[in-house]
Amino acid sequence: MTKSNVQPTIFELSAPGRKGVQFPKSDVPTADLPKDFLREELPLPELSEHEVIRHFTNLSQLNHSVDNGFYPLGSCTMKYNPKINEETARLPGFAQIHPLQPAITVQGALGLMYETQKWLGEISGFDAVTLQPAAGAHGELTGVLIIRAYHRARGDEKRVKMLVPDSAHGTNPASSSMSGLEMVELPSDERGNVDLEALKAECDDTLAGLMITNPNTLGLFDENIHEVCQLVHEAGGLVYGDGANMNALLGIHRPGDSGIDVMHFNLHKTFSTPHGGGGPGSGPVGVTAELAEFLPFPQVAMTKEETEETLPFYDLITPKQSIGRVKAFHGHFGMVVRAFTYMLTLGKNGLRAVSEYAVLNANYLQALVKDTYHIPHERLCMHEFVAQGHWEDAPGIRALDISKRLMDFGFHPPTNYFPLIIPEALMIEPTETETKDTLDAFAETLLKIAEEARTDPEKLHNAPHRTPFGRLDEVKAAKELILRTQLPEGYGED
Amino acid sequence: MYIPHTNAEREAMLETIGQENLEDLFQCLPKDGRFPDLALPHGITEMEALDELQYIASANETTQELSSFLGAGAYNHYIPAAVDSLLRRGEFYTAYTPYQPEISQGTLQTIFEYQSLIAALTGMDISNASHYDGATAVAEAVNMAYHTFRGRRQKVILSPALHPHYRETVHTYMEGAPLEIVGEDLDPKAGPEELRPLLDKNTAVVIVQYPDFFGRIFDYAALGEAAHEVGALLAVHVNPLALGLLKPPSEFDADIVTGEGQPLGIPLAYGGPYLGIFATKQKYVRKMAGRLAGETVDDRGQRGYTLTLNTREQHIRRERATSNICTNQGLIVLASTIYMSLLGKHGLRQVAELNYHKAHYAAEKINTVPGYMVNPVQSFFNEFVVHCPRPAEEVNKHLLAHDILGGYELSKDYPELENELLVAITEMNTRSEIDYLIHVLLEE
Incomplete structure (x- = not known):
């Protein structure tokens, strides 16, 4: 047994009487406390500032992150998060403004939001953009509600069917049903595109729309995208684009130009805002001019144009047939500042280079491993590709084992078991910010693991060996359901 | 700038792929509109970008420059330096959702500690790993209650004193469900007594706020009992800072506690x-949306944590999931966990009391200004409604002219409350700042 990496919890580190922060003494007379409402005990831990710093610093060192290693997680776009974005988001002029301040006192913030709406619209080919949604799934919900509102506004109540390809992210079907629509799954054809015959069969007058991810989760650009959109439009439906894979398309192709009506962006994927260990994200939604009046409120508008004497004036407005409010205040402004900084820094050429090199890296990596790992749809891929982690001559080995073994070499595993239509899927997205050397080392490791699968399968089954923790018992976690620290009797009483 | 390839590397890679140049990689895209000439400026350096962003930021007037008495769901509090110092660790903020527990224990243990702290603070059994904000947490509470009764109970009662943004968000989220949402058109100042008659066997949930949107503190125990008598759930939305002082909503037998963290x-x-924030009773754990971290052991016998009960979530359950939530507020969960760890039981109580005393000092002082009145009977925490002698909008304009960010004009959401201003006081407001506010009010 090597040294234990178990960290005590903050509750276990606590000792009565310690303090991590002091507030000034009250400078006003003491008021009577509301004795009917006072709580008797507050069972929170007591620590000094240094202990808190050391505890969380130690915890941080148990994480793999983009800053300390390759993170080829498919459909998550784990690219480098530029440090300047962290600085600009923390400028007092952005971090210390209240969301309900009068517009006249926050013209900088509103102007920045207005510009971001415009940039995102230009990049994607949409006429209007909302910055309200807090994450990709939240953007999907917003977009699907817009589609519903559009049909209803036309008195078209019978359109309740939403088509979702079988390669879609789980959030797509969940967003559809959350907004009261019926989800129908569409198969993919042998080239990984939406099956056109199956699509045609569903195009009737109950069709609300289609949710499509393009490039899809196989990393493939749908070669029939124009036809797909046309079929849906002819049947009276609208096309929703899941923009999770937009990192392949900046300055390359505008989804709005190919017939997509509504699309969400993931600022935390394409536009370099950090993933934060699971969030916060930001999921702006772009729409065609026809759908602009259904956007959630508030929307940022330029209510007075610039003149020779005066600056433009920006304000919050409510679109005419708005679907309503999707969260409090005005979206994840802090993430918008980061994304705007990123776009401003890169500019039009830099944005195009992002996608060119993201696609170069993915194709290069695919070329290096394709003779060893089966690629079910071997074409030029976009920013990611899907390989299979299984061989007939190594029957006991699964994608999971390969993933766990990769950790021993300092790599984060690819997304595995997704998309669901590929058995033992390993979905690999290197992003544009990785060097050729890193890709070479990663490919070499994958080939070595493929060899181990035949020669030493046990080594893979028991992996990882060199990480701070080994495989966690997930069955025990679900069975015992310990979801909080178990406090000893009397904890928190003085 | 962030792309590391040298020309030689690019050429070597293209050769491996078997393509001539970068443009060839996109040959399967429609020719029409390929490589659009975007109407955007060229890139700039980091140095220039910082300059540009500083210029934009300087057009905003901050709560540092102005004296702020604005709250209404977002509050100007002191943030100890240690919080941001830890948030800036790349190991935390450049990590993904902890789907690979062997190399994500930092994030997972943080979530587990957050769940423990929120459970302790609210008095509830369990907490999830977060929703986007207070508004969406409330909407998810309605969604959960609706699904708990499998859609058979179709009435939801929202207190008119629940934050207007939250009520609006509930309407948007639940648009697809056949729900009747009642209670909002009661007198805005209606208390729990007025909500009780609305309860019936068709009610899924009644939602109140604590302290409410107007800052008032009510005891919701009787409302909870009445709700439970008809089989409905009680959901209480909290300001977590107030819980440093006030008894937790578990004492009202709340079934769901949401909060803006x-x-x-x-x-x-x-x-x-x-x-x-989202917390509930143990018996509803499988009905709750969002991620959960659970304690377990690894194959070396070490205590560790992993995401658990994933079968409730969209990536497994797809169209049968009750919520589509995926990305949540990971890094903000970390920030609040550090904040609560630093303050601890005494610090949280101290800051809550500071808010309470300063707010009561301000209310008393404002009451002495001719024409201005604060309801002296009702208990409140750090926010209260001021009845002004003229429209609140005019009062705010006068205050802003003196570099004071006044309160929230209630007429924005309640047209009948034209002369009422919602004023928030926190530990950041010094006595002299409050006295200056009084001085400016007297002066008009």
Whole structure:
């Protein structure tokens, strides 16, 4: 047994009487406390500032992150998060403004939001953009509600069917049903595109729309995208684009130009805002001019144009047939500042280079491993590709084992078991910010693991060996359901 | 700038792929509109970008420059330096959702500690790993209640004193469900007594706020009992900072507790990202949306944590999931966990009391200004309604002319409350700042 990496919890580190922060003494007379409402005990831990710093610093060192290693997680776009974005988001002029301040006192913030709406619209080919949604799934919900509102506004109540390809992210079907629509799954054809015959069969007058991810989760650009959109439009439906894979398309192709009506962006994927260990994200939604009046409120508008004497004036407005409010205040402004900084820094050429090199890296990596790992749809891929982690001559080995073994070499595993239509899927997205050397080392490791699968399968089954923790018992976690620290009797009483 | 390839490397890679140049990689895209000439400026250096952003930021007037008495769901609190110092660790903020527990224990243990702290603070059995903000947490509470009764109970009662943004968000989220949402058109100042008659066997949930949107503190125990008598759920939305002082909603036998976590060490940042708190009773654990971290052991016998009960979530359950939530507020969860760890039981109580005493001092002083009145009977925490002698909008304009960010004009959401201003006081407001506010009010 090597040294234990178990960290005590903050509750276990606590000792009565310690303090991590002091507030000034009250400078006003003491008021009577509301004795009917006072709580008797507050069972929170007591620590000094240094202990808190050391505890969380130690915890941080148990994480793999983009800053300390390759993170080829498919459909998550784990690219480098530029440090300047962290600085600009923390400028007092952005971090210390209240969301309900009068517009006249926050013209900088509103102007920045207005510009971001415009940039995102230009990049994607949409006429209007909302910055309200807090994450990709939240953007999907917003977009699907817009589609519903559009049909209803036309008195078209019978359109309740939403088509979702079988390669879609789980959030797509969940967003559809959350907004009261019926989800129908569409198969993919042998080239990984939406099956056109199956699509045609569903195009009737109950069709609300289609949710499509393009490039899809196989990393493939749908070669029939124009036809797909046309079929849906002819049947009276609208096309929703899941923009999770937009990192392949900046300055390359505008989804709005190919017939997509509504699309969400993931600022935390394409536009370099950090993933934060699971969030916060930001999921702006772009729409065609026809759908602009259904956007959630508030929307940022330029209510007075610039003149020779005066600056433009920006304000919050409510679109005419708005679907309503999707969260409090005005979206994840802090993430918008980061994304705007990123776009401003890169500019039009830099944005195009992002996608060119993201696609170069993915194709290069695919070329290096394709003779060893089966690629079910071997074409030029976009920013990611899907390989299979299984061989007939190594029957006991699964994608999971390969993933766990990769950790021993300092790599984060690819997304595995997704998309669901590929058995033992390993979905690999290197992003544009990785060097050729890193890709070479990663490919070499994958080939070595493929060899181990035949020669030493046990080594893979028991992996990882060199990480701070080994495989966690997930069955025990679900069975015992310990979801909080178990406090000893009397904890928190003085 | 962030792309590391040398020309030689690019050429070597293209050769391996078997393509001539970068443009060839996109040959399967429609020719029409390929490589659009975007109407955007060229890139600039980091140095220039910082300059540009500083210029934009300087057009905003901050709560540092102005004296702020604005709250209404977002509060200007002190954030200890240690919070941001830890948030800037790349190991935390450049990590993904902890789907690979062997190399994500830092994030997982943080979530587990957050769940433990929120459970302790609210008095509830369990907490999830967060929603986007207070508004979406409330909407998810309605969604959960609706699904708990499998759609058979179709009435939801919202207190008119629940934050207007939250009520609006509930309407948007639940648009697809056949729900009747009642209670909002009661007198805005209606208390729990007025909500009780609305309860019936068709009610899924009644939602109240604590302290409510007007800052008032009510005892919701009787309302909870009445709700439970007809089989409905009680959901209480809290300001978590107030729970440093006030008894937890578990004492009202709340079934769901939601909260806006922004007061726990999160900057105002013009409205986000904030933190949606969601806690409930053990018996509803499988009905609750969002991620959960659970304690377990690894194959070396070490105590560790992993995401658990994933079968409730969209990536497994797809169209049968009750919520589509995926990305949540990970880093904000970390910030609030650090904040609560630093303050601990005494610090949280101290800051809550500071808010309470300063707010009561301010209310008393404002009451002495001719024409201005604060309801002296009702208990409140750090926010209260001031009845003004003229429209609140005019009062605010006068205050702003003196570099004071006044309160929230209630007429924006309640047209009948034209002369009423919602004023918030926190530990950041010094006595002299409050006295200056009084001075400016007297002067008009």
